[in-house]
Amino acid sequence: MTDTIDDPVASGGSADGQPADAAGTPSSAIAPDELVVLAPDVLAGSLGDYLRAWWKRIRGGESGALPIIIGLIVICIFFEVQSSAFLSATNIVNLFVQATFIILLGMAELYALLLSEIDLSVGFVGAVGAAIAMALMGSPQNWPWWAALIVGMAACAVIGALQGTIITRLRIPSFVVTLAGLLGWQGVLIYVFDVDKGAVGGVITVSNSVIDDLVSGTMTPAAGWILLLVVVGLYALTSILRTARRRAQGLSVPPLGITLLTVGATGIAGVVLVYVCNLNRGIVTSPVRGVPWVIPVVVLILVAQSFLLARTRLGRYIYAIGASPEAARRAGIKVARIRTVAFALCSFTAGLAAVVYASRLGSISVGFDGGTYVLYAVAAAVIGGASLFGGYGKPIHPLLGGLVIATLTNGLALLNISTAGTDIATAVVLIVAVAVDSTLRRRGRTGGAG
């Protein structure tokens, strides 16, 4: 991103409602309208203001998540019209479960993208960690699942730290290092299958019930509702209290209406999700209902990543480095160290993604297609709205993008369209999503100066 505000003096024409200038300092030369367009959440005084600014921002190109949500709805309507099975409870829950792997892999990739880097190895690195974990908890090792998981995920983090160290210390582009990783860790993955005595025909079966239940197990319907109530209740309480406290201190806060609206929207989405999951999606004689465990797990990882990126020094520095490594360096940030840690986090999250993958399929095999999955991971983050050029993106972006990809894959499969067709359709959506986003942005930029 470069400057979006052009010659400031040229835009001084629309001076109506100029902010009050004390002390006779020359007034801000940006028309207030433009300011509101760029940052409505901090500048709007009321809910009405906010919504107006928000609408202006969408028209002006700072589109945020809205186009992707609209796109998702359009795709869903299209598939529902084509096949009435699409919006059945069975299929929707199935779709969510399918999406979790790409969503998590996208969240992993987000760490690299935020730094303006790329990690092509996330697929195989994650698979190596998951294979180690599955091998350790399977026979003949029979480790407890948590110990096996810790070792597997630690292996991922170490691999990430190693790649990060090579990238930062030897100053080799991340593209090259992780491209080598893409090849090399696939080799290591095959090696893990060779060494593990529990692997049969290049397949390690998920033998542990906890890991198996991650995807195939469900919470009881009542537990689903209670968890939703607790989560949304906590979210509402903390965000309202936080807003109130900040307002009391005289700090800038979004209008109360916005806080309530966000909490309300989250609540409604949660209610719909739990309701759909609690519908019977089995047959009459053996009903299946309840939220699959993997969904709260993904939400937990999303919250953890959001927290890390927004509330910790590490997260702040990742954004800073992504926007301007030079500014970060001059601010005294240890850029190489932060980048290395980010690559370790990237690989670690990829490990979690691969565990979810193994849980869904009940096994992990030597044929794991890490080369393709990493491309889906990047696509998920970018379709969702994260920038390929660093500094912009939130964990919600791979979530939305992953849902889009899963919806396409799922819907096209329902329509009996071949893998070839699915790949082509995903490619088109990727291009369209990025094109729409960048066109809107460009229009916003040229339009913003007038």
Next chain:
Amino acid sequence: MTEGAPLLELRGVSKVFGAVRALDGVNFTVPAGRVTALAGDNGAGKSVLIKTVAGLWEPAEGEILWEGTPIHFHSPNDAEARGITTIYQDLALCDNLDIVQNMFLGHETMRRGLLDESSMELAARRTLDDLHVTTVRSIRQPVQSLSGGQRQSVAVAKAVMQSAKLVIMDEPTAALGVAQTQMVLELIKRLSSQGTAVILISHNLNDVFEVADIIAVLYLGRMVASGPAEQFDREVVVDYMTSGASTRAAAG
């Protein structure tokens, strides 16, 4: 600190690049709380001089005294630790971060291991108020949405926030329009009135004469004139900048 010593003093500082003497026995004094303008044509050695003060390079000869004590900077961090902040033309701001986040970048206030946004925002607002930077609508807007002058203000406020005693500004008004330039000049005056010394590097003599208490002119690596701004007028400074001497006035 030696009593009565200037904030910064360069004595006979030279810097050689190959066959070129970029700085040749430069004497330069910067008193506390004043605005010192450093003028000179392209290639006069202004950048070399400020980079030496900022700790990027060590002088080949001569010494640098900070508050009366000889000092050696091995890196920009050494200089920053002593309270010398340099604001280059690129400002070193992160577009995607808001004003508060930029002002505290690398020096975040933490509370129980987490970023303490509340106290950072309050402190940032206090600093901006002290500097009379009142034109920003919200200090939570991303720097990307600011005008050029406002960005300068954020960069200056960041330096003040980190308790700089000397702020070196490299052509701060070069890319700005008239109103924005005025805003930055007001800011420089405010900064020095609060006791922070400023070295202003500028081609623009309007700016120099508006804010400078002291004017120093470099010509081909030598300090050819320096003294209180009242001793100079525009023609004299131009003479010094272009030929290294002036026959017109009785300046130093």
